[in-house]
Amino acid sequence: xxxxxxxxxxxxxxxxxxxxxxxxxxxxxxxxxxxxxxxxxxxxxxxxxxxxxxxxxxxxxxxxxxxxxxxxxxxxxxxxxxxx
Numbered sequence: 001x002x003x004x005x006x007x008x009x010x011x012x013x014x015x016x017x018x019x020x021x022x023x024x025x026x027x028x029x030x031x032x033x034x035x036x037x038x039x040x041x042x043x044x045x046x047x048x049x050x051x052x053x054x055x056x057x058x059x060x061x062x063x064x065x066x067x068x069x070x071x072x073x074x075x076x077x078x079x080x081x082x083x084x
Contacts, residue, residue, distance in 0.1 A: 050075050 057063065057071045 050079055
């Protein structure tokens with residue numbers, strides 16, 4: 001069995017976020033945004049992702065028909081905004 005990445009560290013009882021290794025978490029949002037900005041977007045993959053979400057909504061038994069229609073309309077509007 002191959003070890004995967006370590007799971008996130010939950011807050012300690014005292015509310016601190018320090019791990020058992022004594023290393024506090026750091027905010028990497030700006031670094032992630034910078035790296036992500038350099039990666040090209042794949043409109044076809046984005047469309048497939050949204051279409052998958054639409055199928056999930058259609059098959060969700062917990063949503064009413066009105067809720068499904070509203071959620072699907074919102075996603076379809078986003079697809080139109082991407083030139084689809």
